[in-house]
Amino acid sequence: MTNKIILSVKDLSVAFHKRDGSTYAVNGISYDLHEGETLGIVGESGCGKTVSSMALLKLISMPPGKIETGSAIYKDGKDLVALSSKELRLYRGREIAVIFQDPMTAFNQVMTIGDQMIEGYVEHFGCTRKDALKEAERLMDLTGIPAAKTRLKDYPSQFSGGMRQRAMIAMALMCKPSILIADEPTTALDVTIQSQILDLMKDIRKEFGTSIMWISHDLGVVAGLADTVNVMYAGMIVESADVDELYYNPLHPYTKGLLGSLPSTDIDNDQKRLKSIGGYPPILSKKIEKCPFADRCSEATDICRHGCPSLSERTGQHYVACFNV
Amino acid sequence: MLLVITLIVFLLANLMPGDAAMAMFGSGDGSITVEAIEQQRENMGLNDPVLVRYFRWLGQLLKGDLGVSQVTFQPVWEMIQLRIGPTLLLMGTSLILSIIIGVALGIFSAVKQYSIADYILTILSFIGRSLPIFFIGLIFVYFFALKIPVFPTSGMHSMGASGFADLLKHLFLPCLSLSILRIAEFMRYSRASMLEVLNSDYIWTARSKGIKERAVLIKHALHNALIPIITLIGINIPVLFSGAIMIEQVFQWPGLGMLFNTAVTQRDQSLLMGLCLFSAIIVLVSNLLTDIAYALVDPRIRYE
Numbered sequence: 257m258t259n260k261i262i263l264s265v266k267d268l269s270v271a272f273h274k275r276d277g278s279t280y281a282v283n284g285i286s287y288d289l290h291e292g293e294t295l296g297i298v299g300e301s302g303c304g305k306t307v308s309s310m311a312l313l314k315l316i317s318m319p320p321g322k323i324e325t326g327s328a329i330y331k332d333g334k335d336l337v338a339l340s341s342k343e344l345r346l347y348r349g350r351e352i353a354v355i356f357q358d359p360m361t362a363f364n365q366v367m368t369i370g371d372q373m374i375e376g377y378v379e380h381f382g383c384t385r386k387d388a389l390k391e392a393e394r395l396m397d398l399t400g401i402p403a404a405k406t407r408l409k410d411y412p413s414q415f416s417g418g419m420r421q422r423a424m425i426a427m428a429l430m431c432k433p434s435i436l437i438a439d440e441p442t443t444a445l446d447v448t449i450q451s452q453i454l455d456l457m458k459d460i461r462k463e464f465g466t467s468i469m470w471i472s473h474d475l476g477v478v479a480g481l482a483d484t485v486n487v488m489y490a491g492m493i494v495e496s497a498d499v500d501e502l503y504y505n506p507l508h509p510y511t512k513g514l515l516g517s518l519p520s521t522d523i524d525n526d527q528k529r530l531k532s533i534g535g536y537p538p539i540l541s542k543k544i545e546k547c548p549f550a551d552r553c554s555e556a557t558d559i560c561r562h563g564c565p566s567l568s569e570r571t572g573q574h575y576v577a578c579f580n581v
Numbered sequence: 582m583l584l585v586i587t588l589i590v591f592l593l594a595n596l597m598p599g600d601a602a603m604a605m606f607g608s609g610d611g612s613i614t615v616e617a618i619e620q621q622r623e624n625m626g627l628n629d630p631v632l633v634r635y636f637r638w639l640g641q642l643l644k645g646d647l648g649v650s651q652v653t654f655q656p657v658w659e660m661i662q663l664r665i666g667p668t669l670l671l672m673g674t675s676l677i678l679s680i681i682i683g684v685a686l687g688i689f690s691a692v693k694q695y696s697i698a699d700y701i702l703t704i705l706s707f708i709g710r711s712l713p714i715f716f717i718g719l720i721f722v723y724f725f726a727l728k729i730p731v732f733p734t735s736g737m738h739s740m741g742a743s744g745f746a747d748l749l750k751h752l753f754l755p756c757l758s759l760s761i762l763r764i765a766e767f768m769r770y771s772r773a774s775m776l777e778v779l780n781s782d783y784i785w786t787a788r789s790k791g792i793k794e795r796a797v798l799i800k801h802a803l804h805n806a807l808i809p810i811i812t813l814i815g816i817n818i819p820v821l822f823s824g825a826i827m828i829e830q831v832f833q834w835p836g837l838g839m840l841f842n843t844a845v846t847q848r849d850q851s852l853l854m855g856l857c858l859f860s861a862i863i864v865l866v867s868n869l870l871t872d873i874a875y876a877l878v879d880p881r882i883r884y885e
Contacts, residue, residue, distance in 0.1 A: 310785075313789065315785055315788060315789055341794070345791045345792075345793070346791065347791070348788065348789055348790065348791035349789060349790040349791035349792075350791055353789065353790075354786075354789040356782060356785070356786055356789075358782060361781065361782040361783065362782045362783055362785075362786045363783055363786065364783040364786075364787065364801050364804075364805065365783075365805070365879075365880070365881055366804050366805055366808075366878065366879060366880060366881075367800070367801070367804070372786075372787075375787075375790060375792050375796070375800070376790030376791050376792060379790070379791055379792045379793070379796075380791060411880040411881070413880065413881045427790075431791075
């Protein structure tokens with residue numbers, strides 16, 4: 257990880273405006289991604305972690321989805337939000353590639369793995385099919401798929417789940433992107449395969465120096481992989497810090513609650529039941545005007561119910577959005 | 582399967598009031614005596630029990646003989662052969678036309694979901710599906726024969742003419758009326774199928790690779806969306822055949838459908854049986870072809 261910022265997200269808001277009402281999924285998030293950094297994005301289902309990341313490449317249905325005015329995503333000095341779909345296409349797969357959550361559904365079942373791997377490469381580099389297949393073979397080999405050459409001609413249904421996720425990773429690496437968005441790539445896999453995929457991702461980071469945005473609700477996985485962690489809640493980043501700092505010294509009540517809900521491996525621990533955060537996340541049908549966590553927070557005071565805290569720095573590089581910290 | 586079909590049809594045909602002998606003489610002017618009709622029945626073997634007649638027919642069939650028409654005394658197979666061409670021409674063009682137009686409109690409508698064009702097409706397809714086929718035919722005859730006689734409304738060729746252009750002109754109306762319902766149906770199904778596919782994960786995967794939206798739609802979406810359409814084509818071949826029976830009558834198209842009508846009105850049982858056997862074979866063959874086509878387009882089926 258270097259100090260060079262390769263992606264800078266400023267005040268990104270995404271909303272879905274449908275006839276029967278709007279959903280404000282992402283509400284003004286800002287963060288920087290450094291070269292070679294692995295950024296963990298954690299939060300519960302529906303907190304906007306996937307939407308906010310897919311919005312970087314406009315990989316959401318638009319309409320009804322809309323990136324609200326005032327949002328900016330800077331990559332190499334260009335604002336991705338302002339680009340036309342044709343210009344943005346040059347970034348998709350080439351600069352920023354995505355590894356999807358479910359390898360069972362993310363592949364087209366009626367096209368060979370090889371053909372799916374090379375189409376982005378051929379599009380971006382304008383090379384021949386043969387050269388592209390050679391590169392695909394090399395990457396499949398690298399991601400640990402045996403007999404890569406023959407497997408390129410296979411269909412997704414002939415691959416096991418773990419192998420498909422490896423192929424998905426190989427596919428994302430085809431164009432040597434500088435950023436990989438990994439959208440819970442291990443959630444759909446069993447634990448053994450999960451750890452193999454995690455090892456593979458660590459190797460890839462070492463070999464390619466790629467920056468990774470790792471979206472997950474699995475705090476354990478993020479702890480083992482990420483350099484920095486953004487905790488998201490109700491479409492906002494509520495806490496952001498270095499991974500060790502965040503796990504050992506959580507400041508936001510929500511982060512504390514999340515970490516407190518993890519089972520302990522300590523046998524002497526007399527804690528009988530896992531703690532949980534009471535209540536439910538807010539329904540995001542209105543713009544956020546007060547602290548979205550106030551209703552579930554034990555430390556909430558009057559000020560929390562009348563205004564929304566913004567993310568601000570406490571100790572070095574540790575950002576929190578809370579009035580009481 | 583074929584045996585069961587033929588037996589049922591044979592029994593049903595037998596339930597129709599009247600028979601070939603009566604139809605032959607007509608109910609006419611009373612100059613035909615009951616005895617004469619009875620004599621004719623005896624000659625034609627119509628007085629034998631139903632099952633005896635069925636097995637007699639079946640025995641002939643096993644020797645490859647469909648028998649002769651009870652009215653014209655022409656061999657049934659020859660009559661069918663003579664009419665097969667026009668029907669295949671009508672059905673074939675109609676099927677191809679409805680697949681191309683229907684699927685294209687359906688895909689367009691799905692890609693432009695909730696646009697004005699989509700709404701208009703959906704309403705049109707609803708209307709198209711609701712109109713009975715003979716009604717469409719009659720409306721066409723009314724407009725194009727009586728109001729603006731642009732297209733001929735009966736037969737396959739004009740008197741004395743035999744050119745290709747003349748054939749097309751004659752084909753136009755029957756083919757169009759036969760196709761409207763199909764087009765509506767293909768459109769509805771391909772729209773639904775395409776919409777489902779467009780919401781799948783792998784479409785987003787394809788987009789994330791930075792390939793052109795056209796490539797996403799054609800290479801990824803279309804192929805997957807067409808798989809269920811194959812079933813629809815398979816189902817539609819027999820339906821088209823039954824539609825042809827009515828349309829051929831309306832437009833006097835000299836095909837199997839018209840022959841079928843003649844067979845029914847004249848109580849020509851052997852001709853009717855021949856035609857039913859033939860259409861049953863068409864249904865079974867189209868089902869088989871559907872299954873084969875599935876294996877061709879979907880690798881998941883091929884390898885199982």
